[in-house]
Amino acid sequence: xxxxxxxxxxxxxxxxxxxxxxxxxxxxxxxxxxxxxxxxxxxxxxxxxxxxxxxxxxxxxxxxxxxxxxxxxxxxxxxxxxxxxxxxxxxxxxxxxxxxxxxxxxxxxxxxxx
Amino acid sequence: xxxxxxxxxxxxxxxxxxxxxxxxxxxxxxxxxxxxxxxxxxxxxxxxxxxxxxxxxxxxxxxxxxxxxxxxxxxxxxxxxxxxxxxxxxxxxxxxxxxxxxxxxxxxxxxxxxxx
Numbered sequence: 001x002x003x004x005x006x007x008x009x010x011x012x013x014x015x016x017x018x019x020x021x022x023x024x025x026x027x028x029x030x031x032x033x034x035x036x037x038x039x040x041x042x043x044x045x046x047x048x049x050x051x052x053x054x055x056x057x058x059x060x061x062x063x064x065x066x067x068x069x070x071x072x073x074x075x076x077x078x079x080x081x082x083x084x085x086x087x088x089x090x091x092x093x094x095x096x097x098x099x100x101x102x103x104x105x106x107x108x109x110x111x112x113x114x
Numbered sequence: 115x116x117x118x119x120x121x122x123x124x125x126x127x128x129x130x131x132x133x134x135x136x137x138x139x140x141x142x143x144x145x146x147x148x149x150x151x152x153x154x155x156x157x158x159x160x161x162x163x164x165x166x167x168x169x170x171x172x173x174x175x176x177x178x179x180x181x182x183x184x185x186x187x188x189x190x191x192x193x194x195x196x197x198x199x200x201x202x203x204x205x206x207x208x209x210x211x212x213x214x215x216x217x218x219x220x221x222x223x224x225x226x227x228x229x230x
Contacts (some may be wrong), residue, residue, distance in 0.1 A: 101159055
């Protein structure tokens with residue numbers, strides 16, 4: 001079956017670093033996405049990994065290991081505005097669509113405290 | 115450039131009533147999607163479309179119908195609403211992947227539906 005696991009909730013302190021893990025088991029793999037979703041708002045794109053390794057984008061980095069079915073999102077210099085849910089999604093070419101539709105994890109709610 | 119818009123933003127229905135949710139995008143995207151998001155369940159794909167005039171079922175299609183008569187619009191219909199369809203509905207769109215797999219999905223602001 002298809003399964004994407006992330007921690008339900010995390011808490012961190014302003015200015016600190018936090019790592020949000022995502023493990024996946026899907027029938028196929030065509031890329032992994034991270035989205036940020038503030039309460040009551042739409043998800044917005046953060047990062048994309050298709051090859052193993054680290055992708056860095058300012059305060060945000062995302063890592064992928066395809067052999068382990070594992071990714072993490074690293075947030076540095078945390079700010080209060082980073083309080084949001086973070087969604088991990090895998091594109092599975094066996095899940096319909098042209099290149100494959102996205103399968104979403106349930107999301108990790110991050111609370112940043114002063 | 116409005117991106118992806120959804121109408122209405124919020125709606126209350128009684129069991130058995132019907133309604134249509136409208137999604138519009140102005141980015142000339144080929145692909146459009148309807149998701150529902152429930153607490154503790156994450157985003158689940160209802161139906162999707164890979165181009166004008168085509169639709170396909172996603173993970174949870176029962177009780178919903180869709181139409182894509184124009185490239186920029188994707189309609190989600192509930193013929194006979196049930197309390198289990200109380201949810202937040204998100205529409206999304208993405209460009210044709212072509213040679214790049216990096217194309218992400220852009221989400222609308224959501225429609226909050228309560229079925230009593």
